[in-house]
Amino acid sequence: MEMKGKDLICTQDWSLEELEQTLRVAHDMKKNRYADKYTDLLKHRTFLMFFYNPSVRTRQSFEAAATELGGHAQFLEPKSMRLKTKHSAGETIEDAANVMSRYAVGLGIRILEDKIAAYGDGDRLLREYAQYATIPIVNMADDRFHPCQGLADIMGLQQRLGTNLKRKKLLMVWGQGALARSWGSIQENLLISSRFGMDVSLAYPEGYDLDPEVIEMTKANCKTSGSSFNITNDLVEGYHGADVVYSRNWMSPAAYASGEFDKAGEVKKAMQIDGWTCNEEKMKLTNDGLYIHPMPVDRGNEVTDAVASGERSIIVDVAENRLHVQKAVMGLTMSDQRIVL
């Protein structure tokens, strides 16, 4: 399977076979973390990380990934890029992408909802870079998708439930929270879980609908893979029999539609909705369910300490998996060498 040169903007853009191959490589990279066959894949090569928004995990894990592949990740911020915007003269994306393609073997971009004018603009920006760049573009989280998080999620589930996730029940549930969170991780997980054949249950309070297009894609994925999809407001139904619970806060569509949303108001609204914190009592309804979350966790709101730090929580493993899946993506799409498992 030849994946050299492929962009990764959303897992939905890749075939199931490509996603499965990436995960096989990631599992092996974890097992053989510093093995010679992996440490030269990007030897002396540069990976550019362009952060419109700062990050925690993403920067640490991508920079470590490049290092472990023998290369180097450059940390770039837009303040030093002098790019053309509506309000200032500067370089076009065409020019920036053309030149970056000469220096580097790959370009990661992160841009979230507060740096854009309207929902979808971040994802569109990545696709514009992809159009001009001759090197792979990797989405390090945009306003719609977060493919590396989605891959890390699936890797984490496979570590506990086995490679085959078909018909395992995932509850994706809205959580209270003081952080007014993006949709990228959530929506990516819906898409990739349904690709891998999981039964997906989505539960949230009124007023917290996600992108209808993503919901339609998830439904279609479930149909293709022979699994089920439902949306519920009934938490008991949602938790009942779940193999996996993904409890996380996200913003309302009204707020999320514009880059100039009222964050304080959104947090206030979210904190007034009772009963949506994932706790041990609710977890008892599950099929000895795993707890998953992309971190950072808003403990006490999205989930209790007991669940987040409990035996069935895989949050730290999933965070670690970011490293492994990103190494796999970079190795497969950016290296001149062929990976042999």
Added chain:
Amino acid sequence: MEMKGKDLICTQDWSLEELEQTLRVAHDMKKNRYADKYTDLLKHRTFLMFFYNPSVRTRQSFEAAATELGGHAQFLEPKSMRLKTKHSAGETIEDAANVMSRYAVGLGIRILEDKIAAYGDGDRLLREYAQYATIPIVNMADDRFHPCQGLADIMGLQQRLGTNLKRKKLLMVWGQGALARSWGSIQENLLISSRFGMDVSLAYPEGYDLDPEVIEMTKANCKTSGSSFNITNDLVEGYHGADVVYSRNWMSPAAYASGEFDKAGEVKKAMQIDGWTCNEEKMKLTNDGLYIHPMPVDRGNEVTDAVASGERSIIVDVAENRLHVQKAVMGLTMSDQRIVL
């Protein structure tokens, strides 16, 4: 030819033989980008990049250069340096340079017109570092000069016109622009083009004189290399028969003399001068001329899209060359190993 330990503050400080050797190495480094003979030149060594001003190309290309030579470039900003200034206590340049010489094999510095009190101060600062440091100082652009850009320009011309540039006609022409640009790239190009024997034509509107000392040096270079130099206000004469057109905005000397210039006023003034945008019509007057520019390009002002993205534009190649010439400079001046072509 022994170049170990040499500073590079302006190409004028180097002999023509040293510049030619650097370019030979740069061409070979492009051809054999990741060859073993080059990837160990700075193995495990540190190159410090000290940015008084942020940058696009410069940071990306220097950091990639260090990586490709097996070393690592550290990104330093003055806010974290606690240096002594007129207004605050802190470390002297003597102390900073002495200690950096113990940690690193080379030090790049970038300081432009808005970070200094008066024209020339930036260049003087670099020379003060060079006085105290026992490692090579590389100019990553100052208010007067930009030697790595100059070398990349010549490399780009050699790629299209052959190694021998003698008597090829260069038109250096002022362009409209919304960015109020520095003189460094322009002045460096005048100096190095004339060293390599090009006929230099300089064209600009009234009120946009450059540094008289640099103009005198350019004239002297032309005399030494048997080429011609002229300044003209007649654009038709300038474009006529040119082998290369370098069209770029630069600030007026009145504004550029002080670090506290009125940028908005300068842009406004520049935008009111008509007819100085490089376009296809003007390019038809040339000898099938190449278009060159150090990027970022202010498209629509300095040059039209048709010219900047046309067949005869070498701007992206020149941007790529930054990487190669900087690798050559670093390899020749900072490595313990001898480069054999």
Added chain:
Amino acid sequence: MEMKGKDLICTQDWSLEELEQTLRVAHDMKKNRYADKYTDLLKHRTFLMFFYNPSVRTRQSFEAAATELGGHAQFLEPKSMRLKTKHSAGETIEDAANVMSRYAVGLGIRILEDKIAAYGDGDRLLREYAQYATIPIVNMADDRFHPCQGLADIMGLQQRLGTNLKRKKLLMVWGQGALARSWGSIQENLLISSRFGMDVSLAYPEGYDLDPEVIEMTKANCKTSGSSFNITNDLVEGYHGADVVYSRNWMSPAAYASGEFDKAGEVKKAMQIDGWTCNEEKMKLTNDGLYIHPMPVDRGNEVTDAVASGERSIIVDVAENRLHVQKAVMGLTMSDQRIVL
């Protein structure tokens, strides 16, 4: 001696044998700076540097250290960490430390007096990270201690006075200064000098007492190692017969107790105290004493140029030693490989 996995928050936490072994390795690493036995110790590994406060020497020397050991140091700032604070939701130290332990082989943290609520909080924060992290925590300077500086000091003294420092007289003396300095370097030096058997004389003007607990520990160290300790206000007595003079400004305990101290007031007060600048006249009282200081030096206040740049000044050597001792600490505590001298 097995040191893998050890935190280094204060030299007092390590046995004398461990400190001596670290210094033996550091001396050898200086002698064989890029030798193969050292350049693979952290090959392809990541060291995280988390700077609550910016730094000069610390960042340069730690990043160079990781590079010279074959690894890579990531530069992290708290603005990008989204950590939980009193005023904002965010990630707990438990979660951050757990995940960083998955990506990296070591974590350095720097936090000074202006980023905390009360004296001791910085040091406590490091110990909280150490509690949760499964990788070594290295103190890159906190409000109480600066172990790598202390080790670099001792290495510098050994280079001039020999390995055995027993009964050599150290004068630690307060200096005028415009920078209102932290206590970390000073207190660490008192602790490690007394561990290595030096006679310690501490001299300062009224109102500049240091942490009483550190003074008690220093006294106890002197007792254990059979050396003497005294505090004096008499400068002639202090300088008389000193083998080493460490002259540096530090803040008064009133100011230093809180993170919201009046820096300008503190500087003003310090500048009004006359006679505490280290100069050639005072140095004539010593036993041909060495001058030591952790840099950056406030020349003219803490010490005259003649002394700081004189033959007996070891300040640049000590700054260089930061690199070597940090490489030794990282190699000994973070590498899978065993160091053989």
